[in-house]
């Protein structure tokens with residue numbers, strides 16, 4: 001199967017076909033997501049929370065993102081891979097932003113980068129897009145602004161959200177994540193912009209949906225927001241397998257004859 005391109009994603013929006021996106025952070029899960037035919041893989045800085053066990057995404061570094069993205073691109077044959085720019089990798093200067101965005105393509109083999117913000121990052125998106133690096137924007141609830149927002153809160157200011165959406169599109173972004181936005185506002189934005197909108201906690205009318213893979217699979221339960229649907233309970237299954245192994249080793253039942261070299 002050929003790799004998904006930006007043209008395919010725009011065609012899906014034009015034809016009213018939904019776009020699928022999931023996060024992945026390593027080779028085995030990226031291979032599963034790719035095999036399932038998901039259109040886009042986001043190597044999200046959410047790995048700071050679901051993989052590293054941190055409180056929020058702020059401590060994640062560029063080197064960690066490049067490390068994880070490289071594992072994912074080695075597995076993804078079909079999906080369009082987006083590397084998430086971590087906090088302070090694009091805020092200090094446009095030169096640094098372009099350099100760091102370039103690392104995702106050059107060192108990690110991603111097809112695009114994502115960064116958070118609307119009107120305030122317009123010039124940064126312009127600079128990265130001018131270097132021919134495809135940029136996905138991310139507006140609404142932007143987790144890197146957790147302290148400014150006073151927590152992870154649904155964003156409801158329609159005028160500001162619309163300005164952000166138009167601004168990132170005009171700056172040259174090819175798509176945008178809409179996170180934590182009421183469904184009716186996400187629907188309006190999706191109608192107003194020509195870029196595909198990918199929702200998370202933004203209702204069904206976005207052009208596509210994204211979820212954190214560990215939430216969908218039931219591998220992360222420290223907190224479970226309203227917008228998450230669990231499609232599996234792998235955490236429980238893994239726990240029961242590990243307990244069974246412990247019990248069998250303690251009872252001398254494992255390894256058996258069949259696991260022993262003669």
Ligand code: KIV
Nearest residue numbers: 023044045046177200
């Ligand atoms: O980091 C991430 O996984 C994200 C998605 C939740 C959109 O930004």
